[in-house]
Amino acid sequence: xxxxxxxxxYSAIAPEIITSLTGVxxxxxxxxxxQGARRTNALVAIIGFGLTxxxxxxxxxGTWTPFGGDYFSGMVVVxxxxxxxxxIIVIVGILAVLLAGQFLKDEELPxxxxxxxxxxxxxxxxxxxxxxDLVMVFLGLETTSIAxxxxxxxxxxxxxxNESSLKYFLLGSFxxxxxxxxxxxxxxxxxxxxxxxxxxxxxxxxxxxxxLLLIGAAMMLVGFGFKIASAPFHLWTPDVYExxxxxxxxxxxxxxxxxxxxxxxxVFAVGFSSPTTGVGETLQETWVSVLAVIAVLxxxxxxxxxxxxxxxxRMLAYSSIAHAGYALVGFVTGDFGPVAFxxxxxxxxxIGAFAVIQMLARPGDRKTEISDYAGVGFETPxxxxxxxxxxxxxxxIPPTGGFIAKFFVFRSAWESTPGLRxxxxxxxxxxxxxxxxxxxxxxxxxxRPLPAGFSKPKVGAGVTAVLVLTLAGVFFLGLMPDxxxxxxxxxxxxxxxxxxxxxx
Amino acid sequence: MRTFYQNPETIIxxxxxxxxxxxxxxxxxxxxxxxxxxxxLPIALFLIVAAAFPGVALLVxxxxxxxxxxxxxxxxxxxxxxxxRDARERFSxxxxxxAMLFLIFDVExxxxxxxxxxxxxxxxxxxxxxxxxxxxxxxxxxxAWRKGALNWV
Amino acid sequence: MIPLSWYLAxxxxxxxxxxxxxxxxxxxIALFMCIELMLNAVNLTFVAFSRFLDQTTGQLFVFIxxxxxxAEAAVGLAIIISLFRNRETLNVDEADLLKL
Numbered sequence: 001x002x003x004x005x006x007x008x009x010y011s012a013i014a015p016e017i018i019t020s021l022t023g024v025x026x027x028x029x030x031x032x033x034x035q036g037a038r039r040t041n042a043l044v045a046i047i048g049f050g051l052t053x054x055x056x057x058x059x060x061x062g063t064w065t066p067f068g069g070d071y072f073s074g075m076v077v078v079x080x081x082x083x084x085x086x087x088i089i090v091i092v093g094i095l096a097v098l099l100a101g102q103f104l105k106d107e108e109l110p111x112x113x114x115x116x117x118x119x120x121x122x123x124x125x126x127x128x129x130x131x132x133d134l135v136m137v138f139l140g141l142e143t144t145s146i147a148x149x150x151x152x153x154x155x156x157x158x159x160x161x162n163e164s165s166l167k168y169f170l171l172g173s174f175x176x177x178x179x180x181x182x183x184x185x186x187x188x189x190x191x192x193x194x195x196x197x198x199x200x201x202x203x204x205x206x207x208x209x210x211x212l213l214l215i216g217a218a219m220m221l222v223g224f225g226f227k228i229a230s231a232p233f234h235l236w237t238p239d240v241y242e243x244x245x246x247x248x249x250x251x252x253x254x255x256x257x258x259x260x261x262x263x264x265x266x267v268f269a270v271g272f273s274s275p276t277t278g279v280g281e282t283l284q285e286t287w288v289s290v291l292a293v294i295a296v297l298x299x300x301x302x303x304x305x306x307x308x309x310x311x312x313x314r315m316l317a318y319s320s321i322a323h324a325g326y327a328l329v330g331f332v333t334g335d336f337g338p339v340a341f342x343x344x345x346x347x348x349x350x351i352g353a354f355a356v357i358q359m360l361a362r363p364g365d366r367k368t369e370i371s372d373y374a375g376v377g378f379e380t381p382x383x384x385x386x387x388x389x390x391x392x393x394x395x396x397i398p399p400t401g402g403f404i405a406k407f408f409v410f411r412s413a414w415e416s417t418p419g420l421r422x423x424x425x426x427x428x429x430x431x432x433x434x435x436x437x438x439x440x441x442x443x444x445x446x447x448r449p450l451p452a453g454f455s456k457p458k459v460g461a462g463v464t465a466v467l468v469l470t471l472a473g474v475f476f477l478g479l480m481p482d483x484x485x486x487x488x489x490x491x492x493x494x495x496x497x498x499x500x501x502x503x504x
Numbered sequence: 505m506r507t508f509y510q511n512p513e514t515i516i517x518x519x520x521x522x523x524x525x526x527x528x529x530x531x532x533x534x535x536x537x538x539x540x541x542x543x544x545l546p547i548a549l550f551l552i553v554a555a556a557f558p559g560v561a562l563l564v565x566x567x568x569x570x571x572x573x574x575x576x577x578x579x580x581x582x583x584x585x586x587x588x589r590d591a592r593e594r595f596s597x598x599x600x601x602x603a604m605l606f607l608i609f610d611v612e613x614x615x616x617x618x619x620x621x622x623x624x625x626x627x628x629x630x631x632x633x634x635x636x637x638x639x640x641x642x643x644x645x646x647x648a649w650r651k652g653a654l655n656w657v
Numbered sequence: 658m659i660p661l662s663w664y665l666a667x668x669x670x671x672x673x674x675x676x677x678x679x680x681x682x683x684x685x686i687a688l689f690m691c692i693e694l695m696l697n698a699v700n701l702t703f704v705a706f707s708r709f710l711d712q713t714t715g716q717l718f719v720f721i722x723x724x725x726x727x728a729e730a731a732v733g734l735a736i737i738i739s740l741f742r743n744r745e746t747l748n749v750d751e752a753d754l755l756k757l
Contacts, residue, residue, distance in 0.1 A: 024643055031650035135718055142725045146732050153736055162740040169736050170688055173729055174679055177695035180722065181672055184699050184715075188665075188706035193714055600738055604731040611727035614720050 005073060011064035012071040012078050014055035015086055016126045019093075022048025023119030030112020038104055038111035042462075045097045045115040049090055049122075056086050070132045074194040077132035080490060081336045085129040085262035088344045092255035093122040095351045095466050096247065099358065102460040103247045106363040109154060118251070121147035125259035134183045134193040137263045141179070141227065144256050145172050151251065152244040158364070164243025171226065171236040179223025185216030195271040202283070203274035210279040217272055217283055221290065224267075227260040230328060231297040234321045241317035246365055249313060250354030253320045254347035261327060261339055269334045291332050292423050299325030299430040306437045312357055313368050315437060319394060320350070322434060329427050330409040333416045337488040338409040344484070345393075345405035345477050352470030353390035356383045359457045370441050375450025382459065386467050388442045393474045395438035396431050401477030406431060408485070601653050612641055664705035671698035683748050685737050689730075696726050 010017065025048075026041050033040070058064055060083050070077045096118055104111045124143025131137040149172065153165025187193050189212035190201035207213055222233065229237040241249045268287055275281040302322030309315035323346050330338030360376065360383060361368045377384045393400035406427075414424045459467075477484065580587050619626065619634050626633075648654060671694060678691030700719045707715025 024640065027647050028643060031647045135721060138718075139721060139725065142729065146725075146728055149732055149736065153739060156739045157743065159740075159743045162736070162743055165736050166685070166740050169733055170679075170685075170692070173692045173733070174695075176729075177672075177675070177692060177699065180696065180699045181702070183718075184702040184706065187715060187718070188702065188709070191710050191712070193718065597738060597742075600734060604734055607727050607731050611724055614723055618717075618720070 007069075007071050007073060009065055009071045011055075011059070012069075012076050013130070014059070014064075015052045015090075016123050016130065018048060018051045018055055019119050019123040019126060022051075023116040023123065026112055026116040026119060030110075030116070038101065041111050041115045042097055042101050045119060046094065048119060049094045049097065052090050052122075052126075053087075056083055056090065059083055070196070074196065075133045075136050076130050078130075080487075081262065081265070081340070082130045084336070084340045084488065085258055085343075086126050088258045088340065088347055089122055089125045089129060089255055091344075092251065092258070092347050092351065093118060095347075095355075095469065096251045096255070098462040098466045098469075099247045099250070099351075099355055101462040103245065103358065105460075107155065107245075114151070114154060117147045117151050121151070121251075122255065125255055128259040129262040131263055131266060132195055134187070134195065134267070137267065138176075138180060138183060141260065141263065142176065144259060145176065145227075148248070148252050148256060151248045152240060154245055154248060155364075160243040160365075161245065164240045167236055168240040168244075175223050175226030175233070178219050178226070182216045182219030182221075182223060185212045185219065187216075189213035189216060195266055198271040199274050202272070202280040203276050205277040205279070207279055210282075213279060214283060214286070217268075217287060218290075220267065221287060224260060224264040225294060228257055228264065228324050228327075229321050230294050230324050231301040231321065232294075234298065234301065237321055238314050238317040241320065242311060242313045242368075246313065246354050246358035246361055246368075249317075250351045250358075253317075253354075254343075254350050257320075257324065258340075258343040258347060261331070261343060262336075265331065265336050265339060269331075269336070273334065288332055288420075291328055292420055295325050295328035295332065295423060296426050297325075298322065298328060299427060303430050303434045303437075306434070309437070310370055311368050312370050312373070312441060313365075315370070315441075316350070316353065316357075319434070319437070322430065323350075323394075325430070326406060326409060326427055329413050329423055332420055332423065333412050335412065335416070337485075338412045341477075341481075341484060341488060342405045342409050345401040345474075348470050348473035348477065349390045349393040349400070349402055352467060352474065353387060353394065355463055355466045355470070356387040356390070359383055359459055359463060360387075362457060370444055373441055373445045374448035375445070376454065377446035379450060379454060380456055382464075382467065383457070384445050386471060388445070389471060389474060391438040391442055393478070395435045397435075399475070399478045401474045401481075404478050404481045408481075598656060605648055605653060609641065609645070661705055661709045664701060668698040668701040668705070671695075671701065683750055685740075685748075689733055689737070693726060693730065696722060 022044060026044055029037055029040060029044065059078055065071075065078050068079055097115065100111075100114055100118070103109075104114060121144050124140045124145075124147065127136055127140030127143060129140075131140055149165055149169045152168045153161050155161040183193065186198065189207050189209060190198045191206075191208065192198060192201060201207065202213070226233040226236075241253065244252065268291075272287060273280075273284050275284045299322050302318045302320075302325055306315050306318035306322065309318060323342075327339050327342045327346070330342055357368065358365075360373065360380075389400065393402035396402045396406040398404075410424045410427060413427075414421055580591075615637065616634070619630055623630060675691045675693075675695030675698060678694065679688055682688045682691060700722055703715040703719045703722070707713065707719075
């Protein structure tokens with residue numbers, strides 16, 4: 001390969017560069033300043049995310065970099081799918097930074113590391129969204145995971161956080177090893193790690209030993225399944241989400257999940273979808289049906305187990321599993337649009353809900369049982385009404401974003417793949433079941449007596465901003481989804497595949 | 505037998521000569537159909553003898569030497585001083601921090617090697633990229649330094 | 658020349674030893690070593706395929722895996738140390754405050 005074939009374009013990776021540099025800058029500021037410089041670091045992080053958004057917008061308009069190309073010899077792609085997922089990731093990052101100020105102040109934790117880890121995790125997520133090669137998928141996944149392992153254990157003198165971090169680390173690395181072994185086998189079978197190259201190799205039938213490809217794809221499915229917390233690979237989720245600081249839980253449940261879905265879609269819906277040859281058809285039919293089964297299991301287990309939970313963080317962890325299942329229903333259509341919209345709506349409402357939980361739980365996450373919420377409804381109206389709206393949105397009640405997201409996913413699955421309509425029916429039944437456990441905390445908040453000795457939590461400016469933004473987001477997505485849907489439709493075809501044919 | 509006692513090193517010389525013979529017979533030519541594994545045969549033989557020699561010597565000496573055990577003799581030898589306490593104690597966490605830093609900076613060298621090989625073809629671009637890479641490592645090092653990870657308290 | 662399948666079989670065996678180790682071991686450090694074993698088994702697969710296909714892509718991947726594994730090891734040890742400081746145990750069964 002000659003040097004010119006590398007196709008180097010720094011504007012194509014500008015978002016990743018800006019986020020990483022911001023992370024490094026925060027580390028340096030933290031090292032230079034004596035007092036920790038929490039405000040400065042938060043400001044720098046926000047500015048970094050702002051510049052990243054600008055870079056993404058620049059890429060979207062196509063002024064610097066031609067659209068639809070790949071750069072760095074196929075490592076990085078610029079298309080609608082990447083940019084939409086990148087927008088979701090940056091939104092999650094901004095909300096996390098806004099929430100972090102009060103968390104770090106209340107618990108007197110070091111600030112510099114937190115913001116730089118959030119920046120590095122975001123850089124990893126952006127890399128996953130932009131990956132055109134399995135090397136980038138792996139690198140992005142690990143950058144994100146390593147940063148979030150530390151974030152999960154950020155309260156380093158809290159035993160629960162230690163445990164959460166350790167479990168996340170051990171099971172996360174275990175899953176990564178599976179994913180990596182899958183990548184190795186797929187590489188051996190197709191002779192390339194480029195995702196489009198894999199698709200071409202399968203389409204041309206030039207597979208060295210077809211079983212290798214199938215085993216490799218299965219192991220990659222296991223690896224990705226772990227990372228998005230789908231059943232039966234979900235067992236780490238409740239423990240990790242409960243033990244981690246609430247803010248970190250909100251971050252982990254939304255950002256990395258969206259990024260892994262982006263990479264998952266890119267690998268499976270682009271790489272493993274050329275049903276023209278025998279092995280290609282077998283592969284595609286197999287993964288679509290396996291994913292359909294996983295989606296059913298994920299939704300059902302998530303929702304049914306959430307019914308019995310007493311701890312609100314644990315309940316939302318199971319709810320997060322269930323929501324991954326709904327997103328998987330969108331996944332089997334092979335189109336990224338429904339998945340991206342669903343994950344955007346989920347990110348907004350979930351971070352909002354966790355922001356309220358962080359406030360009501362007080363420093364150290366002491367009050368996270370649902371019974372702790374008794375009677376707080378009219379004492380702290382801003383928090384309790386916001387939480388009620390977010391929970392209703394998670395349940396999928398109109399006119400919230402959660403409803404439109406579910407509707408969009410279910411409709412596109414219903415219309416595009418007649419062979420998988422049963423999946424949509426299961427999903428609808430599941431979302432009806434879920435209403436019970438989302439309504440329960442609302443009832444406890446408003447209709448149970450307030451225990452004595454209740455003190456109102458102090459809500460800082462950052463948290464207020466997050467609540468306003470997420471509430472606006474929930475209603476914007478619920479009442480005026482046209483703009484976002486329009487942007488998604490613009491990008492159709494980028495990752496659209498012919499799964500529909502396989503199930504007609 | 506007499507020569508063995510007078511000249512212990514002759515056995516080594518003889519063994520080496522034996523290996524050389526084995527090697528010259530077993531070593532295939534480059535066009536031979538013999539698998540390449542067999543060219544390791546002399547090394548394997550040498551390994552066996554090298555392991556056997558001290559083992560045999562120790563066994564023989566154990567049978568020959570007088571065995572006297574006393575408290576003074578059973579004491580661990582620690583630079584000539586009497587040992588103060590148990591050696592199995594907890595190490596300072598500083599060791600782990602230094603080890604972690606070493607682990608990171610050590611493994612990052614792996615990226616310098618391919619660059620060094622393709623240095624002439626990558627030209628200025630490669631040099632600048634590598635300066636950036638090392639610069640990031642320096643930032644990490646500086647951070648660890650400022651945070652006191654290198655201080656021995 | 659040793660055929661490719663031997664390397665693949667060796668790395669599959671090493672990977673399986675790692676998986677079984679993760680499932681049966683109870684000491685965190687041993688668990689951690691098993692995960693590293695799994696990663697290195699994958700590295701062997703990559704190098705074998707790289708040689709077999711006569712490409713450098715696989716070896717490039719191995720470099721990245723090694724660097725990432727080192728970062729992971731550093732973070733993992735840090736997490737284990739902080740757990741040990743608070744709990745005085747390395748047994749994963751005793752990390753049981755959070756339960757189903």
